[in-house]
Amino acid sequence: MSLALSTSWNAFRHTDGKKIVSEIKALGFQEIELSFNLPGETLDDIACLVNKREIKVVSLHNFCPIPDGVTRELALPDYYSLASFDEQERLKAVKQTKNTIKTAARLGALAVVLHTGRVEIPDQTKDLIELFNQGLKDSPQFKDLKSEMISKRSVKSGLFFKNTLKSLDELNQEAEASNILLGVETRFYHREIPVIEELGKILERFKGSRIRYWHDTGHAQLMENLGFCRHRDFLDLSQGALLGVHLHNIIGCSDHQAPSNGEIDFKVLLPYINKDTIKVIEAHHPATAVEVQDSKKMLEVVFDGKV
Numbered sequence: 001m002s003l004a005l006s007t008s009w010n011a012f013r014h015t016d017g018k019k020i021v022s023e024i025k026a027l028g029f030q031e032i033e034l035s036f037n038l039p040g041e042t043l044d045d046i047a048c049l050v051n052k053r054e055i056k057v058v059s060l061h062n063f064c065p066i067p068d069g070v071t072r073e074l075a076l077p078d079y080y081s082l083a084s085f086d087e088q089e090r091l092k093a094v095k096q097t098k099n100t101i102k103t104a105a106r107l108g109a110l111a112v113v114l115h116t117g118r119v120e121i122p123d124q125t126k127d128l129i130e131l132f133n134q135g136l137k138d139s140p141q142f143k144d145l146k147s148e149m150i151s152k153r154s155v156k157s158g159l160f161f162k163n164t165l166k167s168l169d170e171l172n173q174e175a176e177a178s179n180i181l182l183g184v185e186t187r188f189y190h191r192e193i194p195v196i197e198e199l200g201k202i203l204e205r206f207k208g209s210r211i212r213y214w215h216d217t218g219h220a221q222l223m224e225n226l227g228f229c230r231h232r233d234f235l236d237l238s239q240g241a242l243l244g245v246h247l248h249n250i251i252g253c254s255d256h257q258a259p260s261n262g263e264i265d266f267k268v269l270l271p272y273i274n275k276d277t278i279k280v281i282e283a284h285h286p287a288t289a290v291e292v293q294d295s296k297k298m299l300e301v302v303f304d305g306k307v
Helices: 017-025 040-051 087-106 125-133 140-178 196-205 217-225 231-237 289-303
Strands: 004-006 031-034 056-061 111-114 181-185 211-216 242-247 249-251 254-257 278-281
Touching (some): 004 056, 031 040, 111 242, 125 140, 140 211, 181 242, 196 231
Parallel strands (some): 004 031, 004 278, 031 056, 056 111, 211 242
Antiparallel strands (some): 249 254
């Protein structure tokens, strides 16, 4: 079974791409996903190793490399929103994503992982998480806040979602020309696009195209923990369109744990993934090297050659 590790685990510890790769290879990985916080110079270092066949890049997380003039700390995947009402910002998001698609093709990768914008309302997901952490998930306060979040989002979501579809139309053409697949990723914050209903609309509209679904285990479990939908709902919805998975665990609402550390039973994935599904461990700091290695071994046992 092929497992990759995202450079999100160690990218901020290095500026030298060769050191990033060396540290990952020392854990037994031969494949990586390039995260969204890589400057062009670091990417060039990694490209040299790809050309020498010392490492294989399976996927890139948009934006990669980071946009010119943006610091690593600020260069989040939705620094420019693909759903923005500001047409200049939306076009910048499309332009930078096209650059990522071209970079993926140059590196011989298969896919680009996308965040597809947000509804421009104040986000209250962290407020809901705070109530969850206080043990108040069944309280009227929690239920009222969740209802308020859903209501506020629904009022404005349609127009922003329309811009997301417009952006995806343009990106689908670039992906077709570059022979790259695009994975629309499960989101963490409730105001982000897509919620599960929007994901269904995206997959229906772009059925048979370069646009697929990218399942994030920690984000999907967060949606279940907060009561928005079940983890399995995303997987059921995306059958036939599942491109890849980000494998990380969650404790309560704290995600990006090493897969070996948390509440998710990864056997839930077995009916949905196969050998062609791109599988990327996306643990973040402070997951240790030992935890990442243990996670690799654990997932190899869970999947047991089946996928």
